[in-house]
Amino acid sequence: MTPLSRDSAELLAIEALSWLVGNDDLLPTFLGATGATEADLRERARDADFLASVLDFLLMDDAWISAFCQSADYKPDFPMRARAALPGGAEVNWT
Template sequence: MAEREIAETVALRALAWLMGPADLAETFLGASGLSPQDLRLRATEPETLAAVLDFVLMDDQWVLAFAAAEGVAPDRVARARAALPGGDLPHWT
């Protein structure tokens, strides 16, 4: 499986995980500006998937919780983000 396809799969799993806890789902929708209907329509777009991973990466506890729930290495989230649009931009932190 190509790196991009793996990244999209990780991001889709992250999106499903985000939609579990109501407070995280609401926070993501508020931060992204997407309505639930918009999210359903655009969920597989690479830019939306990148936004999902950007959101999860904002909080180390979210990364760890997602990784534990989905059985992926925590660093896989950042690697998946790097493979999606905009992931090659420099990080200033």
């Protein structure tokens, strides 16, 4: 798996954050799971570590990441490739 460039990864993660904010059912789950506040969503939208946490959250459930990919017209592997380019991406172990 080839990671995306850092800039491309951040752009994809910002799109994922925007999608998440627009999802009234999933946003409360994200806020509860991460401890983030609505203010954090605005203040940290360009923070690579925060964006990585958005992708980590969405990647926990195939239905969530599939819904995002379909809405943004991304291939299913793009979020994982983006996650690999963000801080801590090399440390992710899915086994």
